[in-house]
Amino acid sequence: ENLWGLQDCAETIYEFADEAQKEKYIPRVCAGETMSMDLTEPDAGSDLQSVMLKASQKEDGSWVLNGVKRFITNGDSDIHLVLARSEEGTKDGRGLSMFIYDKRNGGVNVRRIENKMGIKGSPTCELVYKDAPAELVGSRKLGLIKYVMALMNGARLGIAAQSVGISEHAYREALDYAKERKQFGKAIIEFPAVAEILSLMKAKLDASRTLLYACSRFVDMYKIYDDIAKERKLEVEEKKEAKFYSRLADAFTPLAKGMTSEFCNQNAYDCIQIHGGSGFMKDYACEQIYRDARITSIYEGTTQLQVVAAIRHVTTGTYLDWIKGEAEKQVAAEDEAVKATLNFMTQQYIDAVEAVTGVNDPKFLDFMARRLVEMAGYIVMGYLMLDDTQRDSSFRKSLHVFVNYGKAEVAKHADFIGNFRPEEISDYLYTE
Ligand SMILES: Cc1cc2nc3c(=O)[nH]c(=O)nc-3n(C[C@H](O)[C@H](O)[C@H](O)COP(=O)(O)OP(=O)(O)OC[C@H]3O[C@@H](n4cnc5c(N)ncnc54)[C@H](O)[C@@H]3O)c2cc1C
Incomplete structure (x- = not known):
């Protein structure tokens, strides 16, 4: 710290x-x-x-x-x-x-x-x-517009890394405890209800880490070009690539900060749940994890402000373009079903974006923004995990758990958006 x-x-x-x-x-x-x-x-x-x-x-x-x-x-x-x-x-x-x-x-x-x-x-x-x-x-007047923006983008990635670290700690503590603690004559990890929580914690952790790494790579790529450009003029192709990665870094940084910090809070919550009453005591690490996790979705811009930064990449299609690129990649035969699920989720996302932008009201877009950004997040993380699985089959279990979870979340948001009448928004807004 x-x-x-x-x-x-x-x-x-x-x-x-x-x-x-x-x-x-x-x-x-x-x-x-x-x-x-x-x-x-x-x-x-x-x-x-x-x-x-x-x-x-x-x-x-x-x-x-x-x-x-x-x-x-x-x-x-x-x-x-x-x-x-x-x-x-x-x-x-x-x-x-x-x-x-x-x-x-x-x-x-x-x-x-x-x-x-x-x-x-x-x-x-x-x-x-x-x-x-x-x-x-x-230069004068560039303090916020240029320097703080750059500073904060770097710091946001740092908080995403902090969130992955806390998520990992939460998962390990929960796993160890679930193996040791016995109830009804057996270790609690043997109860499907406990095992499911652990699987989801692991899936969210793996998804967070892969998004963090992807985002870090995009940042590295555009920064390398920035450094080269200080020494010599970039070739046309290099300029194009620098722009491509800069846009991806801009889109993935708030997505990574937002999604990983929320998952880290969820994992901290579940870590306590697995500890039962002991989790509420100060004797176990999970109590500190729970308190430390809470700041990640607040500082360097709250999750709501990450959504404000990310939403234009929903409306301008940055996430969708990247997703389409991933969808073109070959995967192992046994992963085709997962890929089909991700394609299906993508179509729900496209429909939801069209439904929201079609209303053509900035307030309506603001209201639905978090749902759209999260939908993009689940699909992006799913594709990244699919890619990880092609390199290392040990990710396959987490991939399945995460995509099942993400599919349900995307469907929930699609249902909300698809069935929402714009005039209903007044039920949610406070004017006094
Ligand atoms: C432990 C800690 C360490 C910190 N370290 C630093 C530091 O080193 N340097 C530094 O400069 N700052 C630091 N901060 C400040 C931190 O970045 C801010 O607290 C954070 O950005 C939120 O600002 P705020 O507290 O004023 O909340 P507010 O801006 O008042 O937000 C209150 C609520 O309104 C929501 N909200 C506000 N605007 C919008 C909007 N446009 N759309 C949707 N929702 C919105 C927020 O999401 C939040 O839920 C730190 C804070 C803490 C708690």
Whole structure:
């Protein structure tokens, strides 16, 4: 937890800071100094466009920061990346710039360390900036639009990895306990009701990991091209491929963060269930897993905000294009039935997208967005697991369990969307 975000912060300096800043800060980070990303404020959480921490430029051209940030992981770090309003009179994201604050210069006070439900290994701080000296990173006004977007995409992938780790821990604890605990004269793992929970935990874990790896690969691919482009002009084909992977990284990052963090919470819940009453006690690891899992679907953008980022890839067809590519791949004869199921789910997804976009009402799309994104998620994860199974048959069991589960979830969403009359939306919206 104490290394949380460190790599993403360091990468942001590497990518966007000037040479003098890189020379100054990167060796310090490599030598073990800590970093934090100071974005959130009391009135600016999901909506970072309304960040108000003020950056003022002095006559000599240097900058000072004034205001409050909250919920900052490792807020007492040595080097901070800070999102602040540099353009007086502005109210949206175009008035925000990115700054580096160096703790050695003073001016920032840790006013409070939060008392949290979980991830107690990392201090989450409220910070008060009082004429804190800071250096501008990159160009003015690109703070949110460019630098924070890049920073957050990296950090979101990090949370997906954290979610896979917690899911794995939850599964192992549950499996060990289910083998040891005896009731009615036998180990509880022998009861189908318990075994089914374990199988589903494993399937969600395997599905989460394969989505994380696929997404990481897309990110690696476009970043490699970014790096090459700094040294020489890309060939036409290379440019095309760079664009292709950049789009996939953009689409898969919120999908990975959203799906893996929700699965990790579900696995933590099931881990406690398998422990019965003991799971409710602080004596077992599952109690901590349950508390630690909870943050994954909140920070670096809640699941709802991942849906906001992912939905345009539903409407523009990024997920569907990728799915169609997967559907063309050959699979082993014994996996043809699973592939047919995934094809069937894809058709339900296509119909659901058409039904929702056909209404042509942004509010209706917002209302159905999570269902559509989840449908895409189940199909994408199913195809990734099918692909894994072609390389390693030990995934086949998880593939079957996951696709059975995903099929039922997709059918549930298809049924809801297919039978929903747009005017019913008023039953769900609160206007007061
Ligand atoms: C332990 C911890 C560590 C953190 N570390 C950091 C850090 O290091 N740096 C940092 O900058 N921040 C950090 N945060 C802040 C974190 O990123 C925010 O808490 C998170 O983005 C949500 O913002 P919020 O808390 O203001 O909730 P809000 O934005 O108030 O959201 C409340 C609810 O409204 C929903 N909602 C809001 N807007 C929309 C929308 N447009 N559509 C649909 N639903 C919406 C949300 O999904 C949520 O359910 C941390 C938070 C915690 C708890």
